[in-house]
Amino acid sequence: MRGHSIAPQVGTHIARKGSTKHVVTVAHQRVFGFGNNLRGCLGLGHDSPILSPQIIPQLCHQNIQYFVNGSDFVLAMNDINIIYGFSSNFVGQLARSDHIGKECLKPEIISHFNDINIKQISCGIQHTLALSSDGRVYAWGWNNWGQIGCGDNNEYICTPIEIQFKNSHKIQSIYCSYLSSFAITSDGHVFSWGDNDVNQLGYKISDEKVFIPRMISSIDRVKTIVVHELYLIKLHQYFWEKIRQKSLQIKFTKTEFELDFYSKIKLSKVWSQG
Secondary structure (H helix, E strand, C coil), X not given: XXXXXXXXXXXXXXXXXXXXXXXXXXXXXXXXXXXXXXXXXXXXXXXXXXXXXXXXXXXXXXXXXXXXXXXCEEEEXXXXXXEEEXXXXXXXXXXXHHHCCCEEEEEEECHHHCCCCEEEEEECCCEEEEEECCCCEEEEEECCCCCCCCCCCCCEEEEEEEECCHHHCCEEEEEEXXXXXXXXECXXXXXXXXXXXXXXXXXXXXXXXEEEEEECCCCCCXXXXXXXXXXXXXXXXXXXXXXXXXXXXXXXXXXXXXXXXXHHCCCCCEEEEC
């Protein structure tokens, strides 16, 4: 049985990670998108740039709760925790083994989780972590730096696999940076894995790649962690304030325009992923 929560009536997702620049907004169960639409990242069935908001039919009236994105793919989760994916699946980002090396231009359900209650998802550049309500973690996508945490260096994992943690720790929250992954346990310990070329995983080892989750022994009682650079966090706050003032300007190619669309709806939340 999947969990249930009330879907927000309005909200906006501003995405800028890698070369992907787009906006997806939800207003009263209708989902709109516009932007550069690289690799079909708006889910409209094509990859042509969109300069004004257009409805994304497959996501309308699905009670979408929030969006997350990598550098070239987008995931959306609804109020009963069904996950939709679209855009690039070149290295298994959309968990579709039948479309490796291709693009999926319209949102489709990631069927692997049909019988699993997922409560959180987080994306790196081209990999994803998903956390179930009973504390299990699943991962898929690009794995060159061990960011999947499956114990090997396969280039990509196209089917979600459950990640194993020492002493069978239950996980409470998950976080992806570009090429690394982090998980906080129910008792406040932190596991990390993936890219460690500048010791960003929190433990002193010489390995540049870590293929299985390792606990950071120097910290405990952790509630949350931040894996994005500070300037990106400030940028997101800037976007939110400008949207509230209905004065946000966004540049795509050489076209600049005011988001007059937002003057017609009341925004309650901004989703941003950078």
